[in-house]
Amino acid sequence: MIMCFPKGLICANEPLNYKVNNGRVIGGSDAKPNTWKWQISLQLDLYNEGSFSHICGGSIVDSFYIMTAAHCIIRWVFLALDICSLFEYEGSEQFTSVEKIIVHPDWNGDLANGNDIALLKLVNPIYDNGYVEITNLPYPDQTLPHGFTCYITGWGLMDYNGSVPDKLQVAPLAVVEHAVCSQPEWWGSIALKTMVCAGGDGVISGCQGDSGGPLNCLTDGVWRVHGVVSYGPAGVCNQKFKPTVFTRVSSFLHWMYSVNNMHEATRMK
Missing domain, CATH: 2.40.10.10 (Trypsin-like serine proteases)
Structure with missing residues (x-):
């Protein structure tokens, strides 16, 4: 689970004798459904075909706002809320688009400079269906x-x-x-x-x-x-x-x- 970022990579030397950890999420496991209710999937339609792909995560911090990393921001994004499986529709999901992107004013694209944070204002508010929660x-x-x-x-x-x-x-x-x-x-x-x-x-x-x-x-x-x-x-x-x-x-x-x-x-x- 971290990101070896698609933009602004910060590089580190690959250790010798490295062996791939075959565990989930590099040492993690499947999350129990309906546990991390504030976690969202930030998704993008790469080819403008109505097919969205996961690009980043985020957290629900307000009924109208999502917190994410500034380096994740691409002009048009789509949010999927309350999802455990990316490839299976479970019926409890909420989907919404972004009305406004607010990037921290001191973010300059350099990860080493910090300020890597942004807020996404949603077109429609998130509603409590028992599967989502404001963090x-x-x-x-x-x-x-x-x-x-x-x-x-x-x-x-x-x-x-x-x-x-x-x-x-x-x-x-x-x-x-x-x-x-x-x-x-x-x-x-x-x-x-x-x-x-x-x-x-x-x-x-x-x-x-x-x-x-x-x-x-x-x-x-x-x-x-x-x-x-x-x-x-x-x-x-x-x-x-x-x-x-x-x-x-x-x-x-x-x-x-x-x-x-x-x-x-x-x-x-």
Whole structure:
């Protein structure tokens, strides 16, 4: 599950004696249906034929807004909500298009510069059909301790061979504190304090197709989305000392709440 990004790749050397992990989502497993209700699939009609393909993930942060990564943004996108299987219609899905794209004003296309976050305003509001849910967000500037276990979810590649999952995948990732992740043998100076690093054990990781999706963490007794998948190593996704890097949501709450008067009270529980 992270993304070895189609745009602005940040490269890392492929480790010697690398062996493909044949587990789901590079160490993950099929997610239990109706569990990660705020996860969405961002989809694009590549050939204008009415056939949409998954390109990135995202999180429901308001009945009218989706949070995703800025580098995922393509002009015309389509959202599929409450889906567990990408290839099987389950009857509980919601589908909607995007009315407006709001990219963070300091995003310049360089993943190492940070600010890789965007909001998508929907044409129609998301309705509660029992299968979708607005996520909770962290507190302003909230950080997670080193080693804290969170979960990444998405439909990213499952192995180095490019296997695509049918079912939504979930995998545990341990948070790597900034003091460690910013060391030279890890991500060095491109790991910013406005980012969250998680993983890096060489076994479990995200992979291409997970960008924009959530880092789900149980804090204060509530599941909150603490991160938005931003970047990872090119080539082999699950490299040791190269954890998945997320945009730290708690660093961007002020901007998010300023966008068209999103209501802070509904985000914090």
